[in-house]
Amino acid sequence: MEKEKYIASGILELYVAGSLSEAENKEVYNMMLEHPEVLQEVLDIEAAIVKLTKAAAPKDKVTFNSILNKLKGTDNDTKVVKLNKPKSNWSSYTGWAAAVILGGGLLWMNNQNSTLETQITEIQIEKDFFETQIEDLNSDLADSKKIINVFRDKDIISVPLAGQAVYPEAYAKAYWNKADKTVYLDLAGLPEPPEGKVYQVWSLTLNPLTPTSLGTIDNFKGDDNKIFNLENANESQAFGITLEPEGGSVSPTLEQLYTLGVIES
Template identity: 60%
Template sequence: MDTKDYIASGILELYVAGSLSEKENEEVHNAILKNPELLAEVESIEKAIVHLTAATKKDASYSFSSIKNQLKVDKTKVISIAKPKNNWKQYLGWAAAFILGSTLILSVLQNNKLKEQVATEKQQLEEQIDKASNSLAEAEKLIDIFRDKDIISVPLAGQKVSPNSYAKVYWDKKTKSIYLDAKGLPEPPKGKVYQVWSLKLSPLTPTSLGTIDTFTADANKIFTIENANESEAFGITLEPAGGSTSPTLEQLYTLGAVSS
C-alpha cells in the first residue's frame, strides 16, 4: 500500500485516537518511523483535533508540547517517535469530541434542510388547494351560467378551412359577456392566434371581440369575453399574432348564427 492509500485508509486517525490493537499500533508506529509523510499526517490530525476540541469546549485547553518533546531527529535523520499508548484515553476523548461535534453540526444542517423542505411543500400544498378551490368555484359558476334559461346558446360549426372544428358561445346579455367553449378548435400554429368576431348580418359587419392569446396554456379552453354588441352571429378566424382589423375569411374556422 502506497503512502496516499495508507493515509486515506483512516488508520492514522485510529492510531491517534488509540483505537488500534497492540499489534496494529506497533505496525503503524513502525511505519511512521520510516515515512516522514505519515509523521506529518499524524501531526496534522492531532492539530485538527485540538482546534475542534477548543471550539466545542472553551474551558478546556490541550497542548502537544509534551508529545513534540518526544519527537527527536538525530544527525542521521532517524526519527524517534513515542507511541501514543499511554495517552490513548486523552486521544479517544478528543476523537469523541470530534465525532460528537461533527454529528451535531450535521444534525443541525439536516434539520434546517428538513424545515425548508416542509415549508416549501406546505406552500405548494396551499397553492394547490387555492387553485383547486378557485377551479371548483369557476366550474360551479359556469354550470350555473350554462343552466340559466336566459343564457343564449350559439353553436359554431366548422368551416371549409377546418370542417372538423367546432365551438360554442354562451351569451349573457345581462352582463354583456360571452363564455366561449373552444375545446373543438385545434392548437393554433406558431405565430398565429384565434380571433373572435361579433357579426351583424345585414349588412355583414364584423366587430372584433379580441384574440385568444392564452388558448394553448388554458387546459379547459373556456374563455370569458366582453360583448356589448347586438350580435346576430359569432365567428372565429385564425389570424397573425396580435390580431387583425378585419377577419381573414379564408381562415374562418367556425361560424354560428344567433337563433331568433
Template identity: 55%
Template sequence: MDINAYIESGILELYVAGSLSDKENEEIYALMQKHPEILQEVLNIEAAVIKLTAATAPKNKNYILTSIKKTLNFKGNSDTKVISITKYNWITYTGWAASVVLAAGLLWTVNQNTTLQSNLEVANVKQALLETQIANSKNSLEEAQTLVSVLRDDAITKIPLAGQGNFASTYAKVYWDKKEQRIFLDAQGLPEPPEGKVYQVWSLKLSPLTPTSLGTIDDFATDTNKIFEIANANQSEAFGITLEPAGGSETPTMEFLYTLGVAAS
C-alpha cells in the same frame, strides 16, 4: 497577579482544548497548584465541555473512544503499553481528549442540522405544491359551478358556431350572458393551433359587417376543458373565430375563419 483578569483572558479555554505550547501548559499547571481559583476554573471549563458533548455527540461510546484513540495515536490492539504519566501530562491529555470529543460532537450536530434543513426544504416544497393543488381544485370547482348555472339559465343566449370552408369539421359554441356582459366560449371542437398562432374571437355586426376583437385565446393548449370566459359589452349579432399570428390582428384573417355563428334576433 490579577486572577480574574487572567481567567477572563481565555487562555484557560485554550489550555483545556490542548492548543498551547508545552511551556505555556507548564506555566498554567504551576498556577493551578498555586491558585485554587485557576484550578477550579479549569475544572469548570472541562465540565462544560463534557456536558456540551453529552448533549450533542452521538450516543456511541465506541465512536467517541475511536476518535480519541485516533487523535492520540493509540493502537487498538492487545499490545498497547500502559504508560505512567504525571498529573501534568494527564491534564494535558484531558484537554486534548475534551477537544476531540467536542469536535466530534459539533461535526455530528452540523451533519444533523444539514439533514434537518434538507428535510425541511423538501417538506416546504411539498406543502407549496399541496396548497397550489388545493387552490386549483377550489378554482375549478367554482368555475364548474358557474358554468352549470350558465347552462341552466334560460336568459343565457346559446349560439352554435359552425365550421367554415376548409375547416368545416370544426365547431364551437358561445353562451352569451348579456346581463353580466360576458360570453363563455366552448372551444372543444377546435384543434390545437400551430406554433406561433393563436385563436382570436370576434364580435360581429352584420350590416355593415363590422368585426370587434374580443381578444386572443393564449392559453388554449394548457386549458383542459377548453371553456373560456370573455368579456363582451358589444351588441353582437354574430361571433366568429379566426386563426391569427401570436398577439392577434386588428382585423380578422378571413381565409383562416374557423367557425361562425349568428345570434338569434
C-alpha cells in the same frame, strides 16, 4: 512581640503539614529568614512530626539500596519508566478520552443537526409546492364553478358554432349573457392556432352582413379548459371565429373562417 504572635497563631504547624497557600508559604519563609526564633519553632515542629510519622512505619524497612537499584534499573532501561508513567497518568488519559468522546459527540450532533436542517428545508419546499398546488386547484375549482354557474344562468343564450370549409371538424360554443354583456366561448373543439396566428371572434349582424370584432384569443395555448370570455354589447345575430395574424384584423378574413353559428331568435 510580632513574631511571638505569629508563632502562636498556629501557621507554622500548618506550614510543616503543607496545607498553606503559596503566598503563605512565602511569608513563612521570609519570617524564618528574619527571625531565628521562627525558624527554630519550625524545626521543632518538623522534628516532632518526623518522629511521630516514623513511629507509624512498619518494621519491614525499605532499604536505600532497593531504591538505588530500582533507580539504576529504570535509568538503564527507559522502557520501564515509560511503562510505569502511564499508570500514574491514568486520570489524565481518561480526561483526554472523555474530551475526544465529547468532541466526537459534538461533531455527530452538529452533523445530525445540519441533516435535520436540510430535511426541514426540503419539507418546507415540498410544503410550499403542495400549497401552490392546492391554491391552483382551488382557483381551478372556482373557475369551474363560475363556468357552471354561467351555463346554468337562465338568461344565457347558447349558440353552437359549426365547423366551416377550412376546417370542417372544428366546432365551438358561445354562451351569451345579454344582461351582463358577456359572451363565453368554449373553444375546446378548435385546433391549436399555428405560430403567428390567433383566433379572432366576431359579432355579426346579418342584413346587411356587418362584422364587429369582439377581440382576439391571445392565450389559447396556455388555457387549460379553453373557455374564454369576451365583452359583447352588440345586438349580435351570429358569432364567427376566424384565424387572423397576431394582433387581429380590422375585418375578418373569410377564407379563414373556422366556425360560424347563428343565434336563434
